[in-house]
Amino acid sequence: MxxxxxxxxxxxxxxxxxxxxxxxxxxxxxxxxxxxxxxxxxxxxxxxxxxxxxxxxxxxxxxxxxxxxxxxxxxxxxxxxALMPYEAAATIIESCQGPDLKMAAHIRHDYLLQGQLLPFFGHLIYGRDASQAKAVPDLAEFIRSRHADVEELQFFLLTKKARERTRRIVSEFPELSSARTSYYAEIYSSNAxxxxxxxxxxxxxxxxxxxxxxxxxxxxxxxxxxxxxxxxxxxxxxxxxxxxxxxxxxxxxxxxxxxxxxxxxxxxx
Structure with a gap:
């Protein structure tokens, strides 16, 4: 049964x-x-x-x-x-960020997005399912100030340079894994x-x-x-x-x- x-x-x-x-x-x-x-x-x-x-x-x-x-x-x-240590997550965000990359994170069961543009598109695509998403001005600062270990990072990669930069930086953290497409990457603990x-x-x-x-x-x-x-x-x-x-x-x-x-x-x- x-x-x-x-x-x-x-x-x-x-x-x-x-x-x-x-x-x-x-x-x-x-x-x-x-x-x-x-x-x-x-x-x-x-x-x-x-x-x-x-x-x-x-x-x-x-x-x-x-x-x-x-x-x-x-x-x-x-x-x-199985979480990403907060210091590793913040370091990756700071090293990867730029105008050609948008980012979000799952932290303490919440969906946090850096800036105002991603929440707008989230509500447009997912409607009520995105109602609990929260915008923060600086994800790295939010994570560090709260010592908040991270369930998952999400990067929206707008250029080839963003894809290459993210791949190179994440490779420096062997305790982490990633799944990616040509325009999107998820980064998380290898145990998750x-x-x-x-x-x-x-x-x-x-x-x-x-x-x-x-x-x-x-x-x-x-x-x-x-x-x-x-x-x-x-x-x-x-x-x-x-x-x-x-x-x-x-x-x-x-x-x-x-x-x-x-x-x-x-x-x-």
């Missing part, structure tokens, strides 16, 4: 408009009332969990910031944490993965790997797949994840999560 469902958010539970469809919401309620513990497992900061899921009673445990933090919301307890955090939650709940199912779409979900006994890849998933999946379902624009939940309930309940 499956006891836990680790569920990615963006590109999986949410469609291309950053919404959760009624069909998917109904499937999640059915899974929860059937006794399955739903664990949102997301790259977002905890404060930016999709608004459609807040106050639903669907979940108690959350893995956020790509596995940097796992929490028990009911007990207000941290189950897992969705899979590690998921295993910590499972241990806390005395749930075995064979009792864990997961649904995902991106490369950051690979370690989550490795920590799960049953793996569903979305139809829009990256090839590496599709190749690892036990089942490939429809895309996030065609209620693939609902399809996975129905399959899960039919097979194991």
């Amino acid at each position: 499956m006891k836990l469902l680790a569920l990615d958010m963006d590109g999986t539970c949410l469609n291309s408009y950053s919404k959760i469809s009624p069909t998917t919401m109904d499937a999640l309620y059915l899974a929860r009332t059937s006794g399955i513990e739903i664990v949102p497992t997301t790259g977002r900061a905890l404060s930016c969990i999709p608004h459609q899921l807040r106050k639903t009673g669907l979940f108690r445990y959350v893995i956020s910031s790509n596995g940097a933090v796992a929490v028990d919301l009911k007990e207000r307890k941290t189950l897992f944490r 993965t969705k899979g590690t955090a998921l295993s910590a939650v499972a241990d806390y709940l005395s749930v075995s790997k064979d009792e864990i199912a997961c649904i995902g779409d991106g490369e950051n979900d690979i370690t989550m797949f490795q920590a799960s006994g049953l793996r569903f890849a979305m139809g829009n998933a990256v090839p590496a994840l599709r190749s690892m999946a036990d089942v490939v379902v429809s895309s996030n624009n065609h209620d693939g999560v609902a399809e996975a939940v129905r399959s899960l309930l039919t097979a194991f309940l």
Whole structure:
């Protein structure tokens, strides 16, 4: 019997408009009332969990910031944490910053953005989900003055020079890892993965790997797949994840999560 469902958010539970469809919401309620513990497992900061899921009673445990933090919301307890030391984070920000780079950070469950431009675009793209984002004038100063260790740094790279500068500077910190595209980089502790955090939650709940199912779409979900006994890849998933999946379902624009939940309930309940 499956006891836990680790569920990615963006590109999986949410469609291309950053919404959760009624069909998917109904499937999640059915899974929860059937006794399955739903664990949102997301790259977002905890404060930016999709608004459609807040106050639903669907979940108690959350893995956020790509596995940097796992929490028990009911007990207000941290189950897992793998953070960047504040001094390293501040140094990277100061060394990388320039007019060709915009930056944000996940700190103490909040989503902090340097300046006013990023919050504006965040609200434009994500609507109510970005309502908890906070603008600060100087991220490095904010981090240093509060001795605030960092869950994740996010850099928006506007030029080739910004990409090269960021790659060179981050390489000087072997205790950190990064994931990047041509225009974007995430920087985090090498110990922060969705899979590690998921295993910590499972241990806390005395749930075995064979009792864990997961649904995902991106490369950051690979370690989550490795920590799960049953793996569903979305139809829009990256090839590496599709190749690892036990089942490939429809895309996030065609209620693939609902399809996975129905399959899960039919097979194991």
